[in-house]
Amino acid sequence: MxxxxxxxxxxxxxxxxxxxxxxxxxxxxxxxxxxxxxxxxxxxxxxxxxxxxxxxxxxxxxxxxxxxxxxxxxxxxxxxxxxxxxxxxxxRPSIAKITLNGIKEFSEDDLKNGLKQTGLAEGRVLDRALLDKAEQELQRQYFNRGRYAVEIKSTLTPLERNRVAVQFDVVEGDSARIRQINIVGNKAFKEKELLNQFTSTTPGWLTWYTKNDQYSKSRLGGDIEALRSFYLNRGYLEFNVDSTQVSISPDKQGIYITVNVTEGPQYKVSDVKLAGQMLVPEAELQKLVTVKPGEVFERDRLTETTKKIADRLGNDGYAFANVNAVPELDKDKSTVAFTLFVDPGRRVYVNRVNVTGNTKTRDEVVRREIRQMEGAYYDAEKISRSRDRLNRLGYFNEVNIETPSVAGTTDQVDVNVGVTEKSTGNVMLGAGFSSSEGLVLSGSVSQSNVFGTGNRLSAQINSGSVNKVYSLSFTNPYYTIDGISLGYDLYRRDIDATDLDNVGDYKTSTYGAGVRFGLPVNERDFISFGLTYEQTSLTTNPSSPTIYQLFEQEFGRDNDTLRLDTSWARDTRNSYLFPTKGQLQRVAAEVGTPAGSLQYYKLSFQHQQFLPLSKRFTLMLNGEVGIGGGLSGKPLPFFKNFYAGGNSSVRGFKNGTLGPQDQNEDALGGDKRILGNAELFFPLPGLKDDQSLRMSAFVDAGATFGPNDHQGRYKDFAFDDLRYSAGIAVLWVSPLGPLKFSLAQPLVSKSGDKEEMFQFTLGNTF
Known part of the structure; x- marks a missing residue:
């Protein structure tokens, strides 16, 4: 020195x-x-x-x-x-100002909040050690986005009154992409199949949006767990991830990942036993065991079994029931036996039900859907049912229910219901194009949670040259405390089919007003009644189908109807927009009573089933039948006919065109209809975790039958007359409402059918 x-x-x-x-x-x-x-x-x-x-x-x-x-x-x-x-x-000088230059990947406010967590913020005292820590924090933020080439330089500028300005100059560089993922040690499964379990991936056609080709330590950790679950669900109980190496190329633009695994042998289940304090008959619990001797072990089934047993005990108030599965491995025979030890714990009751997150929706709107009561014993089934009912309202993006213990007690829990609200006001749009009608626009404005009351109000306008609809509807789903609903409808509907090239010529102008009541029979069943008065003015011309002209000649141009509507529905679906399990059953009747000049009936039945095939795949099966006819010797009005074809029935065919036709090959509709749909839903490739977008592959079948065709023949039901189509579809819950489009190819068609491969709907179908 x-x-x-x-x-x-x-x-x-x-x-x-x-x-x-x-x-x-x-x-x-x-x-x-x-x-x-x-x-x-x-x-x-x-x-x-x-x-x-x-x-x-x-x-x-x-x-x-x-x-x-x-x-x-x-x-x-x-x-x-x-x-x-x-x-x-x-x-020490104080920090007067913090400036970030060159920031594009993040918002400046987000980065400043991150710096504040390290202790570096405007108004605070400057510490050189904190400045170094802040640079490291900025670097960490960029590394999390895969930008390993980022360069960060800090500069201090002295100011008056012992203050300084801190400036960070950032050169972000390009994001490093995952160039290769290798799995070493796999023998039972191909590497491609294993990599399908990963969210992390090499660059693809959608990774510009998903960013899944950018390395993330937390994402890779999730991928490793997904890989472990894949093996454990296929019997590989001794599967192990030995090591994971992540390396970066010298130019810091490429990431290379290697995962070393040991598979071990595949195990089968040799025995499953129950032990402990069960509190319910053992035979009842045995029915909940989905792990069967002789089958290859699946961890998901074992987890499902323990959850079902715990939930069953939870239905009797044992909120903290615990079921431990203890395995006994026989490595020589590659078998495993399980003993399920049941510990019910203490029986508890609910102290308080707390609702949070509902800034717009009133508390009572949420609470009236909750089936778990304060002061009652804890019931897991009622809590699950409450969650499903809240999800089906359509008011919330997310519903979370937690049941923490009450501090200082051993037999009480609170039920904390947390909701994340979404916009319940919708602007729905529909659009179509044809050579005869040109562009057709329709729309509606609706609010399904008016002022947070849970009441629904909607106004619909359809400005098309063929269909003009003006309607106003109001529904109070809880007119009484017991859940009886009351609704009113006021509408005008004009139909002008004279310019269409696929439907027989006629015009109608209908005014209507009605009232509706809904009665909940139980948690799953719902009955509705409605009474509507309609006035219809009918116009035909010489080119109209003969049966249309005959109807006008017999009953005149002006008719009225006092219509009675009733229906029964059972809905066990777990979601309104994207259900993955449950079913919808519906029976409906529409009757033109003798109090009006038009007397008829229409009956319909629908059964829809959602079957979860896996976490990502759901199979939907849908069947519908309808039949109608006249009463008191009068025919079914042709403008009350059933129609088939289009994006909501048999895709690949123009809307309403499947069934009897007149001499001009224009659709007449029918007094009978049958529809069937099988649809497999799955995430859009590259968007596995997106909850607002999904894809499907489908097969549709259906047609209408009934009135005399131009040759005077009655087209009764026949399997040979069913039309079939297959294709793919995408459903996106957009900010303007559900957007659904399909690409379908007719498999079976008839002469005169109007095919239309591409179809779409934005919003509800009007």
């Missing part, structure tokens, strides 16, 4: 040494010098001595140490003059 540097070091050392007499003394006064922003009281609060007390070397050292520890000062000196302690400090 040079003499000059040694002198500077010694000067710095002595600068922080207290300058006192050898003997302790009584403090007469304390003065603070050098402060600009810090209050003198702050300095006094850190001194271990007060006026009138004795000052010693130990207290002096403690005072200096305490003042340095505040981080406010970069130099501290204590001196004594005639019993007066003089504290001289040199403050």
């Amino acid at each position: 040079t003499p000059n540097r040694l002198a500077l070091a010694l000067a710095a050392l002595f600068a922080v040494q207290p300058v006192f007499a050898d003997e302790p003394f009584v403090v007469k006064d304390i003065r603070v010098e050098g402060i600009q922003r810090t209050e003198a009281g702050t300095v006094f609060s850190y001194l271990p001595v007060k006026v009138g007390e004795v000052m010693t070397d130990e207290k002096t050292a403690a005072a200096i140490k305490a003042l340095y520890a505040t981080g406010f000062f970069k130099d501290v000196r204590l001196e004594a003059r005639d019993g007066v302690v003089i504290v001289t400090v040199e403050e």
